Amino acid sequence: MKHIDTLKAHGLFDARVPRYTSYPTAAVFTTDVRDDFQAQSLGSLDPDVPVSVYLHIPFCERLCWFCACHTQGTVTLSPVESYVGTLEAELELLRATLPKGIRMGRLHWGGGTPTILPPHLIHRLAKAVRDVFPPAKDFEFSVEIDPTMVDRAKIDALAAEGMTRASIGIQDFDPLVQAAIGREQPFEVTRACVADLRAAGITSLNTDLVYGLPHQTEARISDTIDKVLTFAPDRVALFGYAHVPWVSKRQKLIDEDALPDDLARYHLAQLAAERFEIAGLPAVGIDHFARPGDELDTARRTGRLRRNFQGYTADTCQTLIGLGASSISRFPNGYIQNAPATAAYIQRITAGQLAGTRGYEMNFDDQVRARVIERVMCDFRLDIADLQDEFGAQAANIAPLLPQIAAKFDGLVSLQNQCLEIKPEGRALTRIIASCFDAHVPEGVRYSRAS
Numbered sequence: 001m002k003h004i005d006t007l008k009a010h011g012l013f014d015a016r017v018p019r020y021t022s023y024p025t026a027a028v029f030t031t032d033v034r035d036d037f038q039a040q041s042l043g044s045l046d047p048d049v050p051v052s053v054y055l056h057i058p059f060c061e062r063l064c065w066f067c068a069c070h071t072q073g074t075v076t077l078s079p080v081e082s083y084v085g086t087l088e089a090e091l092e093l094l095r096a097t098l099p100k101g102i103r104m105g106r107l108h109w110g111g112g113t114p115t116i117l118p119p120h121l122i123h124r125l126a127k128a129v130r131d132v133f134p135p136a137k138d139f140e141f142s143v144e145i146d147p148t149m150v151d152r153a154k155i156d157a158l159a160a161e162g163m164t165r166a167s168i169g170i171q172d173f174d175p176l177v178q179a180a181i182g183r184e185q186p187f188e189v190t191r192a193c194v195a196d197l198r199a200a201g202i203t204s205l206n207t208d209l210v211y212g213l214p215h216q217t218e219a220r221i222s223d224t225i226d227k228v229l230t231f232a233p234d235r236v237a238l239f240g241y242a243h244v245p246w247v248s249k250r251q252k253l254i255d256e257d258a259l260p261d262d263l264a265r266y267h268l269a270q271l272a273a274e275r276f277e278i279a280g281l282p283a284v285g286i287d288h289f290a291r292p293g294d295e296l297d298t299a300r301r302t303g304r305l306r307r308n309f310q311g312y313t314a315d316t317c318q319t320l321i322g323l324g325a326s327s328i329s330r331f332p333n334g335y336i337q338n339a340p341a342t343a344a345y346i347q348r349i350t351a352g353q354l355a356g357t358r359g360y361e362m363n364f365d366d367q368v369r370a371r372v373i374e375r376v377m378c379d380f381r382l383d384i385a386d387l388q389d390e391f392g393a394q395a396a397n398i399a400p401l402l403p404q405i406a407a408k409f410d411g412l413v414s415l416q417n418q419c420l421e422i423k424p425e426g427r428a429l430t431r432i433i434a435s436c437f438d439a440h441v442p443e444g445v446r447y448s449r450a451s
């Protein structure tokens with residue numbers, strides 16, 4: 001059987017499994033999580049251990065058709081300005097709930113489009129965050145940047161507030177592909193943005209690309225990659241296009257007939273991965289690439305790579321506090337998601353309540369499986385001995401799954417001394433293999449494809 005047929009037989013093109021940016025996944029969260037779970041989790045944090053903070057800006061000036069992120073369009077600044085006020089109010093609620101002396105190890109502004117904020121709002125928001133979460137030693141601050149929605153003044157404002165990493169959205173540079181996803185973004189504009197970031201002293205640059213977009217061909221993605229490489233990015237994220245029009249209504253504008261078919265999509269991903277490897281950006285996990293010396297590459301090589309809602313990270317903080325509409329907080333024993341709709345979020349905060357509306361409290365078995373799935377997604381490998389070190393006897397629940405998986409994915413994985421490893425030729429099936437350890441299959445949820 002040809003290799004591609006083997007992968008196909010294991011569900012490469014048909015399986016619909018989560019992306020495992022968390023376990024259990026957001027689809028499993030429910031509204032009947034305990035009322036006091038969020039306040040109690042926040043209040044019982046150890047002030048000596050720094051936390052990560054994620055801040056969501058759910059506004060964009062344009063709404064790209066392909067996008068599955070939680071955001072809304074606005075042409076005026078007034079909703080953005082009032083939203084910043086709500087974030088300030090949320091920060092005050094957090095201050096009243098958190099133990100005194102808590103510090104922030106990492107801060108990420110995502111969206112939506114954080115760079116919709118003009119300089120004065122960037123300064124106001126950064127100050128409000130710092131007041132409640134003073135930065136710890138080696139503090140890092142990353143921001144998602146839309147090159148068409150930023151200028152030198154905004155970049156300087158972010159740099160002055162301590163931005164250490166910029167993540168720019170590119171997706172694809174081909175004009176036909178851009179037209180088909182409702183996202184015009186000239187190369188020159190992107191290049192000028194990168195030049196401004198460099199001039200402002202930003203040393204770490206990530207670029208986001210997507211494969212599997214309408215009208216994308218090997219020649220077009222290859223040309224995009226040529227252009228991206230001229231920026232000398234430290235990291236590249238290459239996401240498979242998730243076509244989920246039942247979740248993201250604007251995707252109904254995407255012409256499904258123009259989407260590459262299964263095999264074409266697979267080859268696009270393969271070609272891109274090869275090009276990055278050759279360019280000196282080895283793969284990190286299933287969809288990232290990082291230059292040697294970048295902390296993501298270092299984390300990969302030393303077994304310290306982690307997975308969070310943004311994808312792969314070298315962040316070691318156990319706790320992530322999410323602020324803003326739809327943001328998810330992660331505590332050692334569970335998750336809480338703020339009200340997804342911006343209006344509902346604002347209403348909660350304005351009423352003086354924390355905004356968590358759905359979530360999941362993990363039991364011990366969930367915590368073990370969360371670690372298992374994270375290791376599989378990060379290392380392509382699971383060693384029962386490591387699991388025993390961390391969780392003791394509970395690892396025994398997982399051990400019997402290994403020979404079953406080894407038999408099912410025969411030839412694509414290896415199993416020796418209770419250590420399961422996905423071989424390079426089986427890596428396209430990583431999400432599918434990870435799902436074998438998932439004890440929660442939500443009802444009525446349709447995930448995007450697995451590859």
Ligand SMILES: C=Cc1c2[nH]c(c1C)Cc1[nH]c(c(CCC(=O)O)c1C)Cc1[nH]c(c(C)c1CCC(=O)O)Cc1[nH]c(c(C)c1C=C)C2
Pocket residue numbers: 017018019026027056067068069070110111242244247309326327328446447448449
């Ligand atoms: C910033 C962009 C994206 C984020 N997630 C996705 C993108 C493109 C992709 C994505 N996430 C989910 C789905 C649907 C299910 C699937 O096909 O796997 C897709 C296509 C699930 C999901 N992830 C998060 C949430 C809240 C959901 C929806 C669950 C639900 O309510 O049904 C967490 C999450 N993902 C992103 C953020 C910023 C975030 C948390 C705030 C980004």
Ligand SMILES: C[C@H]1O[C@@H](n2cnc3c(N)ncnc32)[C@H](O)[C@@H]1O
Pocket residue numbers: 066067068069168169170171208209210239240241242243
């Ligand atoms: C934050 C990043 O998420 C990616 N992104 C946004 N929407 C989708 C989607 N439907 N499928 C895959 N990736 C997506 C983009 O690359 C963006 O820059």
Ligand code: SF4
Pocket residue numbers: 059060062063064067068069071111112113146169183
């Ligand atoms: S890709 Fe970025 S700019 Fe486009 S709609 Fe999504 S969040 Fe907004």
